[in-house]
Amino acid sequence: MFDGRDPIYVxxxxxxxxDVLRGDLQPEEQVMSTTQYAxxxxxxxxxxxxxxAQLVDDGILYKRRGVGMFVxxxxxxxxxxxxxxxxxAESVDPVADHARALxxxxxxxxxxxRAHAARTAGAEQDGAAS
Amino acid sequence: xxxxxxxxxxxxxxxxxxxxxLGGVDVxxxxxxxxxxxxxxxxxxxxxxSVAAAFRRPTSGAVLVGGxxxxxxxxxxxxxxxxxxxxxxxxxxxLRTNLRFVEDCRPAFSREVAERLMDRFxxxxxxxxxxxxxxxxxxxxxxxxxxxxxxxxxxxEVHLGLDAPSRYAFYDALLEDYVEHPRTIxxxxxxxxxxxxxxEHVVVLDHGRVLLAQDADALxxxxxxxxxxxxxxxxxxxxxxxxxRQQLGGTAQATVLAALADGEAAAARAAGLDLGPVPxxxxxxxxxxxxxADAARELGRAR
Amino acid sequence: MSATxxxxxxxxxxxxxxPVLRTAVSVLAWFGQVALWYWGIVLVVVVALPLLVDxxxxxxxxxxxxxxxxxxxxxxxVLIGVATTYxxxxxxxxxxxxxxxxxxxxxxxxxAAAFALLMAGGLMAERAWYGAMGWDWSPQDQGWFxxxxxxxxxxxxxxxxxxVAYVSGLLVGTVYAAAGGWWGTLTLPLTAGPSLLMxxxxxxxxxxVPFSELFGSTGEGTPLALVLTVAAVLTLTMAAAFWLLATRxxxxxxxx
Numbered sequence: 001m002f003d004g005r006d007p008i009y010v011x012x013x014x015x016x017x018x019d020v021l022r023g024d025l026q027p028e029e030q031v032m033s034t035t036q037y038a039x040x041x042x043x044x045x046x047x048x049x050x051x052x053a054q055l056v057d058d059g060i061l062y063k064r065r066g067v068g069m070f071v072x073x074x075x076x077x078x079x080x081x082x083x084x085x086x087x088x089a090e091s092v093d094p095v096a097d098h099a100r101a102l103x104x105x106x107x108x109x110x111x112x113x114r115a116h117a118a119r120t121a122g123a124e125q126d127g128a129a130s
Numbered sequence: 131x132x133x134x135x136x137x138x139x140x141x142x143x144x145x146x147x148x149x150x151x152l153g154g155v156d157v158x159x160x161x162x163x164x165x166x167x168x169x170x171x172x173x174x175x176x177x178x179x180s181v182a183a184a185f186r187r188p189t190s191g192a193v194l195v196g197g198x199x200x201x202x203x204x205x206x207x208x209x210x211x212x213x214x215x216x217x218x219x220x221x222x223x224x225l226r227t228n229l230r231f232v233e234d235c236r237p238a239f240s241r242e243v244a245e246r247l248m249d250r251f252x253x254x255x256x257x258x259x260x261x262x263x264x265x266x267x268x269x270x271x272x273x274x275x276x277x278x279x280x281x282x283x284x285x286x287e288v289h290l291g292l293d294a295p296s297r298y299a300f301y302d303a304l305l306e307d308y309v310e311h312p313r314t315i316x317x318x319x320x321x322x323x324x325x326x327x328x329x330e331h332v333v334v335l336d337h338g339r340v341l342l343a344q345d346a347d348a349l350x351x352x353x354x355x356x357x358x359x360x361x362x363x364x365x366x367x368x369x370x371x372x373x374x375r376q377q378l379g380g381t382a383q384a385t386v387l388a389a390l391a392d393g394e395a396a397a398a399r400a401a402g403l404d405l406g407p408v409p410x411x412x413x414x415x416x417x418x419x420x421x422x423a424d425a426a427r428e429l430g431r432a433r
Numbered sequence: 434m435s436a437t438x439x440x441x442x443x444x445x446x447x448x449x450x451x452p453v454l455r456t457a458v459s460v461l462a463w464f465g466q467v468a469l470w471y472w473g474i475v476l477v478v479v480v481a482l483p484l485l486v487d488x489x490x491x492x493x494x495x496x497x498x499x500x501x502x503x504x505x506x507x508x509x510x511v512l513i514g515v516a517t518t519y520x521x522x523x524x525x526x527x528x529x530x531x532x533x534x535x536x537x538x539x540x541x542x543x544x545a546a547a548f549a550l551l552m553a554g555g556l557m558a559e560r561a562w563y564g565a566m567g568w569d570w571s572p573q574d575q576g577w578f579x580x581x582x583x584x585x586x587x588x589x590x591x592x593x594x595x596x597v598a599y600v601s602g603l604l605v606g607t608v609y610a611a612a613g614g615w616w617g618t619l620t621l622p623l624t625a626g627p628s629l630l631m632x633x634x635x636x637x638x639x640x641x642v643p644f645s646e647l648f649g650s651t652g653e654g655t656p657l658a659l660v661l662t663v664a665a666v667l668t669l670t671m672a673a674a675f676w677l678l679a680t681r682x683x684x685x686x687x688x689x
Contacts, residue, residue, distance in 0.1 A: 005406060035309040043328070047346075094396070185684040187683070207527040220522055
């Protein structure tokens with residue numbers, strides 16, 4: 001955990017964003033305090049606090065004085081909207097570039113994406129059934 | 131009265147006879163931070179710690195702790211603690227007697243913390259220090275180091291002889307108590323991989339000089355490891371400071387000092403290069419290898 | 434979870450003494466443990482020896498007076514140990530060297546007073562016991578103590594001897610620890626010499642050290658006033674040297 005190339009506080013913030021996006025953290029749900037987070041993951045508390053401060057600035061979390069920090073009501077939508085932007089810019093565009101470089105028609109790429117999505121959906125249904 | 135104490139060295143020089151242990155060191159350790167004090171053996175870490183804790187006087191220059199000279203400073207010293215690897219305890223008295231002695235000397239000492247840690251490290255309060263194993267001695271030093279809650283706590287190689295589970299118990303205990311009772315903690319260790327996420331600030335000494343002193347997160351991201359086709363790697367490293375290089379067949383890996391802009395990273399990936407982090411430990415090894423002082427200066431500029 | 438069933442400490446209030454007093458009390462507590470052994474052995478010897486001698490011959494000389502030498506050199510050597518091993522612990526516990534010097538000097542004077550009291554009192558008790566048994570009582574080397582010596586002058590003479598000896602012990606240990614074995618040994622005449630001088634001065638016989646004549650005394654040994662003057666000068670000089678060395682001493686890394 002936290003062994004990416006980004007500063008650790010960025011990685012912590014990303015981790016929490018992912019949790020919110022996946023629904024592991026629901027709106028209005030209380031999140032770990034920075035001190036709990038620091039001791040649980042053996043991270044410097046100042047580093048953890050920096051990550052949480054960034055999330056508060058970005059409107060993903062909000063503080064309730066004396067109680068703790070909570071996921072903001074609109075956080076998932078906000079993250080999805082932001083995620084959409086960066087997804088196309090950082091993930092889709094390079095795929096298109098790469099495909100062109102390799103001479104793969106865009107239709108093949110799309111077909112592949114559809115097949116993959118169908119497989120994943122099927123697996124999820126199986127998982128839900130069992 | 132009780133607030134974290136920062137450390138500031140100004141032109142600090144220490145000589146042992148003709149040997150220069152510290153040569154004009156200027157460095158600051160921020161109050162309230164956990165700072166990693168790193169350096170190879172003989173780099174001057176223990177000497178810097180010794181002057182800050184008034185174990186010895188500087189030959190030239192000064193160290194200020196909380197803005198004051200610690201030497202013979204009776205108001206300040208009860209709030210300053212240096213736990214040395216060798217341990218400074220009453221050898222012929224039991225651990226219990228030692229704890230009582232320290233409790234009397236340290237205004238912020240917590241008996242509860244001491245009891246909890248004695249249990250966690252399975253130390254017998256009736257044992258005498260001279261009968262303890264290397265690891266048990268270290269563990270007892272850690273108990274004193276954490277339970278004393280000194281506003282400046284310097285732990286110098288206190289992990290020696292401890293196995294991995296005990297070391298992690300130490301890190302956990304340190305963080306837990308630090309969170310509850312903020313203080314300045316200086317952690318000197320060779321196990322950089324284990325402490326790199328605990329520290330907020332890093333000071334690296336080399337041959338009695340400060341190689342660098344900066345935010346740990348900032349330091350980590352100044353190194354990039356690049357892996358990919360040898361030709362592309364060569365192209366990538368042009369004009370950058372290369373700390374290390376390895377090649378296996380057509381694939382090469384290089385460790386480079388560089389803070390990459392977003393575009394640069396994307397371009398590198400498009401060229402088939404893998405970008406990875408450089409563990410602080412590797413960065414440290416590269417920086418303190420002989421002849422690496424230039425790279426360190428470069429790093430100072432890169433910021 | 435818990436490795437020990439009994440509490441680490443019995444409940445007790447934390448004593449927030451000043452560092453000087455804390456140091457003195459600690460040194461006295463450690464010293465007290467070994468001193469108990471010492472006095473136990475002295476008591477056994479002092480009682481058993483005359484009885485043993487009486488069985489085979491005639492009891493004539495005081496055993497306690499002979500034990501004076503051990504009262505000088507036993508604490509002397511223990512204090513060398515204190516001065517070499519304790520200062521790193523003191524400094525590491527967040528106290529100043531000043532408080533160490535003041536505290537140990539305070540403790541040393543207290544130890545000297547206790548030893549002088551016990552020795553002088555013991556000598557008196559021994560004299561009374563010998564008298565009751567019908568034995569002759571006399572100090573074995575005929576110094577300025579005659580068999581009628583008073584408790585007061587005994588006490589003062591002992592106190593002077595012991596204070597010098599114990600400060601000397603601290604000084605010897607400090608020089609060894611601060612400057613190493615070579616200097617420690619080379620300076621022994623200066624650091625341990627005063628202690629030796631005092632035992633000679635207090636226990637001299639006329640033909641040995643002619644101080645008394647020098648000072649115009651007609652008595653048989655060193656005048657008490659001279660003993661006290663010399664003791665005061667030696668104590669102050671050595672205490673000053675101890676202060677100068679111990680308040681500047683670096684705590685070097687130790688091995689092990």
